[in-house]
Amino acid sequence: MFNFFKKIVNKIKGEEKEKKRENIPKEELEEILIGFDIQYDLIESLLKHLGDLVTPKQLEVALLRFVRGESYYDKTRLKTITTKPLVHLIVGVNGAGKTTTIAKLAKLSLKQHKKALLGAGDTFRAAAVKQLQLWGEKLNVQVISAKEGSDPSSLAYNTIESAIAKNIDEVFIDTAGRLHNQTNLKNELSKIARTCSKVLKDAPFYKFLILDGTQGSSGLTQAKIFHETLALDGVIMTKLDGTSKGGAILSVLYELKLPILYLGMGEKEDDLIAFDEERFIEDLVDAVFVEQ
Template identity: 45%
Template structure:
């Protein structure tokens, strides 16, 4: 087994052994009955695909079963794998500015892992020999600023920060200006976590988006939503709010290694229409992986 596939299997072990593991057990050497369909439907919902997607998957498998004359439930394994894979695009395109620094905003709710994700992204881009600058625009949580400064020191990445509780828009603006002055390739701006129901905080995020556009026309070039997969379907409503507020361009999934709810990936793709760019498969710096749909399917269905 190649190392990348092994890493995905290892990172998705919890999801694979929970609901999808029970799916594998269900689709054993038995005849296809109405009970099989009912049990499979319940397990896919438990795997956090969501009711609508689960219904669509079951209907597609039933059509396949009729068209191909499948008699044994184990024959559904291949059909299920193909159906799930068809619901994921190839990994999202990570494009950069044609000239000057590419400005990337990281947004999301409290506790989603934005600051740690910023560090992991910084490490990835540095390994690609890009010049990176961090913007510590989470000015209301002193620990966030300190955390990203520690990571900046370790990774040899400059960090632009302001005073505690200073205007995050000003920090973002200064970060972009510093990035231009220092010929940076990538500017990663870590924003404060905020509840999607707090109108004033979402307005503040919109202000940051406008401010960086003034510092560099065309910025931000990307807005990446960091989503905690352990929250499951509950994260979708939050994600919709961020997408409407600041035009999210891609999703980063965190804590997949500690979640049994990997099925939410399908809901994110269908409900939000956003590409999944990266997935966090562990706590180490290199555990943030570019999202690979084939490796993901292989990981969650490892028990098959």
């Protein structure tokens, strides 16, 4: 599931072998975790109560303590929303995989025998609208779109209105991600969110961030901008099939205290897996203790 960690170990230690080490010196473990692109202050926090030689069980306990700690756990459960239609506002920088992820989320909805509707809210990029329309055709899901350059808030309004009229279960709305112009993007996203609240008569809706896993911890800067603007509900990390920076998952949890919902592991509509923190930790510890 999380075999991207093996790539880190291979780079640091050379070719992977089956045999596992019984313990690792703390200094060496620190080096390995840095290679995983985990923030240094988080590494220090994880290791500060451990001895000079760290066993797999000790590292596993430290990681579980982190992800299940009271201050973390209480804040990183996805809130339950029963509103119909259930609206998902999908945000993230251009190139993070928003449009493909929307298709994957729609496919999950269809698998649950729900009716889905897509909104092509990145109205300034014709390519993004076209890509979403192609996914809609493939999934047999309607896509609400507008002329290039149209007001994305109006598009969001029309999408939700259409969903209400058609008794749709779940709505997924794409958005622009022009982070080079932060002020305009913040204003645009805030307006879209207000519009969603208005048409839903202040009923709650989800705001999910799509974060490119290849960016490592540098993606945290992007995440903070979106979180400050919208008060996000969760994160979906993409492109983890081709990156060795999966440790950034821990950094997102540490910095933002937001739930990791899904991991994108490929380009197909089924390549989206629910994040399993126990399996994540198990694979991380297993990768760390591969013998040289």
